[in-house]
Amino acid sequence: MVALVGNPNAGKSALFNALTGARQKVGNYPGVTVERKAGRMSLPDGRPIELIDLPGTYSLEPASPDEQVTRDVLFGRQEGERLPGAIVVVVDATNLDNHLRFALQLIRLGLPVVVALNMIDMAERDGLTIDAAKLSAELGVPVIPTVAVRKRGIDELKAAMAGMIGDGSVRKIAAESDVVHEDIVVLQRRARAIAIAATREEQGARRWSHRIDAVALHPVGGPLLMAAILFVMFQAVFAWAQAPMDAITAVFDTIGKWVQTELPGGFLRNLLTEGVIKGTGAVIVFLPQILILFFFILLLEATGYMVRAAFMMDRVMARVGLSGRAFIPLLSSFACAVPGIMATRTIDDPRDRLTTILIAPLTTCSARLPVYTLIIGACIPARKVLPGIGLQGLVLFGLYVLGTVGALAAAWVLRKTVTKGPSQGFMMEMPKYQMPSFRDVGLGLWTRCLIFLKRAGTIILLSNVILWVLASYPVAPAGQKQTEYSIAGRIASVIEVVVKPIGFNHNIALALPPAMAAREVAVSALATTYAIDAGSSAGNDAAEAKTDEALGSKLKVDWPLPTALAFLMWFVFAPQCLSTIAVTRRETNGWKWPAFMVGYLFVLAYAAAGATFWIATWAGL
């Protein structure tokens, strides 16, 4: 097994992709929440090896959980991982004096080392010529120039790796205390000396990254550009996702109808159509929005722009006690809080990280959209407020703003109370701008897709099946409403007592528990409750035939406006879906914080919905 190690931004992931192609597998290290990225590759002589991509870190003294994993793997201490047989240290040729420091530390470990001198094309563009042979002589290990994103130098690298592995020599593994605590300053000076010796700089090197930043970080132009980029992102999510989502819904409807006709009626057929197919559909229909948003996020990260966005947002984040590092996880949470919360692993300060996890569900995730669209479409009049701006669109935008403001306000309160502590500041390397490699973005997207399907998918599917069982059994005798007789119905009756003061009726109470499986399930749950009541004992057929418009007109009649508004407000803060709770439990290693999160969100939702209901009622709406 060979491990890829190096500073962040050295291009490790691109090199990993170049070496393994699509033969990658993402799993988990036992006991920690860090992803294990592994792949297979073959050496020139045909020997297969496993390659793992370790989280980027600046030194062997770890700051965050993923940096800790890197250290533990290199010392053979990580549970579930053997000691690497060799390591490939990836260094950025344009940043030698900094990257070599870590390389020196790694060489001291005593494992066989090959250095991949990556991004030499960018070094050439910067006017730097690096003597790889000289570098190799100074370091005492092979140095192979590479351009990972263009797959240059890969064959030479594989050859060098073959030379390092399995040559039978046993090197002395250095004691941990020696390596980790060696003075960084001393190492840095030696690294700088080596870098100077091996580099020849030409005059007039172009500082093009700096020039792009003059625009991207301009006092006026910068925020405008960022706002424009964000606007395009969200517009794309809305516009591009609609067609695939409709197609997916149509596919699942067709499958459902086919099962309906092919199988004899009874438990199995109902389980399949109502539970499994509906449940799987509820997960898959999510994918277009998540993939589109993540495509943009990964693209922006690959170009290096994301760090600039975090840089600009840091001040806003600092006001509520967070840092710019929280920007990307929160942005991801607009697609789905599950990958957003997982993205908080890059935040080193544990209190910062916890706060970000706790507020992530408040961002308006894409699952809330079907609920918002349904209620707004049904209950908010389609009036024009200003030329070109409709009331409905304004309310939707307002809900988005409310979610974001709510998240920031919650962070502020949390940082003053529950996660109180000094701020860690914001220190980040700003890498040079790069042309994104679409292959790498594609692979990243594929990985995210699989992770989402595994994490959220299993929970959503399982919950849908369980909820269907609870809603369909016991079967109500004639004359009784199924929605009150079933187990789910009885639970809803209990809930109804609690939520009646804020204007919710029995059908809403019935839809709230399913909404925990996946928020957009609230829509189908509402449809089902109204259909089950209205239809005959063959309630399932009626439920399938209902369209959103039909449901909408029913709600318009059944719900007074204050109730509709209260319902919307509830969803802004809603105690969130089981998938988010599950991922929070994993990321915080316990039940305490997920329970706290559910609790405080419930209180907020109840208070906000209640206030909205009573104010709207008092205002005579």
Place this chain on the structure above:
Amino acid sequence: MRLDQLPLNRPARVSAIAWGELADTAARRLRELGLDEGVMVEALHVAPFGKDPIACRVGRMTVALRRAQAHAISVEALAA
């Protein structure tokens, strides 16, 4: 002069770093990002909102840090 007071685009050299003024983790991160006495620095950009944080060239890297932290770094501007 401190790094947070350095005018933009004026090359300077780090003369001293008040490590004691920084939290341990911040100090270590600064070292890891290459900050050391004698290193060439240059303030390049300030963030649009509130002029904080700032982006500086440190050696060959560009590093973003908050003014409160940059304050711990004493610099000497190089002769023009």
